[in-house]
Amino acid sequence: MADSDTTLAIHEPGLRHHFDDSAQQLDSSTLGMWVFLVTEVMFFGGMFGAYTVYRNMYPDAFASTSHFMNVTIGAINTGVLIFSSFTMVLAVRSAQLGQKKAIIAFLVLTLILGCVFLTLKYVEYHEKWVDHHIPGPSFQYQDPRYVHQAQILFFLYFAMTGMHAIHMIVGAGLLTTLIVMASRNRFSSAWYTPVEMIGLYWHFVDIVWIFLFPLLYLIGHTQ
Amino acid sequence: MSTTLPFAQTETRPNYLNVDYGWKSWLFTTDHKRIALLYLFSITAFFFVGGAFAVGMRLNLLTPEGLFAHDTYNKLFTMHGIIMVFFFLVPSIPATLGNFLVPIMIGARDLAFPRINLLSWYLYIIGGVIALTAVVQGGVDTGWTFYAPFSSTYSNTHVILTAIGVFVSGFSSILTGLNFIVTIHTMRAPGMTWNRLPLFVWGHYATSLIQVLGTPVIAITLVLLGLERILHAGIFDPAVGGDPVLFQHLFWFYSHPAVYIMILPGMAVISEIVTCFSRKGIFGYTFVAISSIAIAVLGFLVWGHHLFVAGQSMYASMVFSFLSFLVAIPSAIKVFNWTATMYKGSVSYETPMLYVFGFIGLFTIGGLTGLFLATMAIDVHVTDTYFVIAHFHYVMVGGMVMAYLGGIHFWFPKISGRMYPEGWAKFAALVVFVGFNLTFFPQFILGYQGMPRRYAHYPPEFQVLNVMSTAGASILAVGYLIPMIYLAWAWRKGPKAPQNPWNAKGLEWEQSPTPPPTFNFEHQPVVTEPAYNYSGEEQEVKLG
Numbered sequence: 001m002a003d004s005d006t007t008l009a010i011h012e013p014g015l016r017h018h019f020d021d022s023a024q025q026l027d028s029s030t031l032g033m034w035v036f037l038v039t040e041v042m043f044f045g046g047m048f049g050a051y052t053v054y055r056n057m058y059p060d061a062f063a064s065t066s067h068f069m070n071v072t073i074g075a076i077n078t079g080v081l082i083f084s085s086f087t088m089v090l091a092v093r094s095a096q097l098g099q100k101k102a103i104i105a106f107l108v109l110t111l112i113l114g115c116v117f118l119t120l121k122y123v124e125y126h127e128k129w130v131d132h133h134i135p136g137p138s139f140q141y142q143d144p145r146y147v148h149q150a151q152i153l154f155f156l157y158f159a160m161t162g163m164h165a166i167h168m169i170v171g172a173g174l175l176t177t178l179i180v181m182a183s184r185n186r187f188s189s190a191w192y193t194p195v196e197m198i199g200l201y202w203h204f205v206d207i208v209w210i211f212l213f214p215l216l217y218l219i220g221h222t223q
Numbered sequence: 224m225s226t227t228l229p230f231a232q233t234e235t236r237p238n239y240l241n242v243d244y245g246w247k248s249w250l251f252t253t254d255h256k257r258i259a260l261l262y263l264f265s266i267t268a269f270f271f272v273g274g275a276f277a278v279g280m281r282l283n284l285l286t287p288e289g290l291f292a293h294d295t296y297n298k299l300f301t302m303h304g305i306i307m308v309f310f311f312l313v314p315s316i317p318a319t320l321g322n323f324l325v326p327i328m329i330g331a332r333d334l335a336f337p338r339i340n341l342l343s344w345y346l347y348i349i350g351g352v353i354a355l356t357a358v359v360q361g362g363v364d365t366g367w368t369f370y371a372p373f374s375s376t377y378s379n380t381h382v383i384l385t386a387i388g389v390f391v392s393g394f395s396s397i398l399t400g401l402n403f404i405v406t407i408h409t410m411r412a413p414g415m416t417w418n419r420l421p422l423f424v425w426g427h428y429a430t431s432l433i434q435v436l437g438t439p440v441i442a443i444t445l446v447l448l449g450l451e452r453i454l455h456a457g458i459f460d461p462a463v464g465g466d467p468v469l470f471q472h473l474f475w476f477y478s479h480p481a482v483y484i485m486i487l488p489g490m491a492v493i494s495e496i497v498t499c500f501s502r503k504g505i506f507g508y509t510f511v512a513i514s515s516i517a518i519a520v521l522g523f524l525v526w527g528h529h530l531f532v533a534g535q536s537m538y539a540s541m542v543f544s545f546l547s548f549l550v551a552i553p554s555a556i557k558v559f560n561w562t563a564t565m566y567k568g569s570v571s572y573e574t575p576m577l578y579v580f581g582f583i584g585l586f587t588i589g590g591l592t593g594l595f596l597a598t599m600a601i602d603v604h605v606t607d608t609y610f611v612i613a614h615f616h617y618v619m620v621g622g623m624v625m626a627y628l629g630g631i632h633f634w635f636p637k638i639s640g641r642m643y644p645e646g647w648a649k650f651a652a653l654v655v656f657v658g659f660n661l662t663f664f665p666q667f668i669l670g671y672q673g674m675p676r677r678y679a680h681y682p683p684e685f686q687v688l689n690v691m692s693t694a695g696a697s698i699l700a701v702g703y704l705i706p707m708i709y710l711a712w713a714w715r716k717g718p719k720a721p722q723n724p725w726n727a728k729g730l731e732w733e734q735s736p737t738p739p740p741t742f743n744f745e746h747q748p749v750v751t752e753p754a755y756n757y758s759g760e761e762q763e764v765k766l767g
Binding site: 043137155 | 336
């Protein structure tokens, strides 16, 4: 059995011993990644559920908080993330075509955009710190009617964007790993599964932000 | 014997146990069978830790005035619940028997992601060590349900540390479920179609769906709880506009389906054993298979029956009550079909089958009393009484632990390559059955008479039933210790097992050597018949 595995491995790069062939392995990896993303949907879903409950309970307080969100930075970050999804797709495309330099270039670009997002996020968090909008003992709110309710919104804001930011940081780590792997010629047009899978993850994290931005930043701006 | 003579190759065929003996070959293994054994030993350890807390509780309840201070008793029942639920029941069958058998039963060489499988064991151990650290540092007293705002604001115990332990071990559960789903979808052997899958695999597929969909929600709930405990922002605190019922909704959105994580694998084991020792195909294969999926789906729609007295809207409660009754249908289908499988089968009484009888009877009682609790008016009367305790212990201990022990005995020859002593095993099964009923049946009566759960003291008129319960618990403890002793003995000294000691059907018995080699099969298995094809000569012998 060991012998046949080695011969197979020559023809099918990246094939692990317990799979019959590359097609089966790719099926498994793809399904595994999608199931993982389902667990991520449920993970964020708990917070979106809590958000929905409290927004129904305190619609006016929640609307008032969005005037203290930095919509400009939020909008720029939305654009940055959408563009990073585009560069991620181009990285996967380059991997399909086996273009090593293009893979590295697009992955580096995606990584840079991710870092831009995180930097801007840091600027926003710092503003919240200065404005005493961090939930906890030092929390202050300008509208005395809504102090407690607004604190709940800011709690959810930090929990949701914080979890999103942690996922971005993990994503940046994964992108770095991919760049190292690509520079060591690990990928070819026959096997580039990690690029594709981490691409799926990156898109998922972007989509979460697409929901977070209007829910947290824009709700009060229609009034 | 053979292990001491490495060159006696006529006797020793290479298998997953003798392929390597170094500690590295265990701690860094990616073989699903070895990981199953790592889980088996660690889960057994946690079972006895959780059991030790139960011993403390039963000792305390021996007398109305109690043995321990209230705070100590609160910690005892909390740690008993947390250890038993998160570190024994949830991983029990899936991570041990499931890990060992799912790949072999579908004719695969390993799970789809062997390294993730090993990672899941490490996460389990890390989570367990964190939780045990919290125990050593003084424990936690919130109840295993972590209800806010007590847990987030008022408790002075190690809530966050325990929550981190549960959080980490949750990812072990998610990864096991993910691995099973992918493996069952993509790694089946030629001829192993979905309607030929053993019911063990169907049960684990349904379990995995719940693990994957439910566990992330408890994870984020515990994160929010921990943040609230640090920041006191009030998200679950009604004093500052938070909603404690929201915590209960989020908690039970996982923890009710988790009840089915704990029972579906037990049902999966029972389906395998009952056909083997009835020498008859399962009655209504499709119904038993689909009922597992139905339980998994319906299980997500009933969490609100834990909130009947928590201030939930009456109309929501009515819907949740109705949906809870619906879960009884697929559960009953299983019980009826197991019984129908035995009907006119040639039933024999080996130890695993004794556990099946125990399971069917006790699960039926546990399930039917669940319907009492789904009825809103009765639930108001028995909420937070020993009736609830007795109900879920009939399902979890009478059901799941019976199935676990039955499964361990049934597949012990496959796992260890040795036979266990049948006489001792039957005796232990009987002791477990007697001890269990003596422990928990009095609790139904206590609960109906109004004894509340989670109280360290009780009025003197409840003492007789409590003494009976404590006496039963000591018998039950003996019943759990006996198998530990003879199984450990049999692992070294038991007679060698043939490949298929029960003449059972299924790839793991018919086509995989005992114990299996590292890649499970010597030749690519091919499936040419439906599951449990016991008909033919067996049926003729029987029907005469």
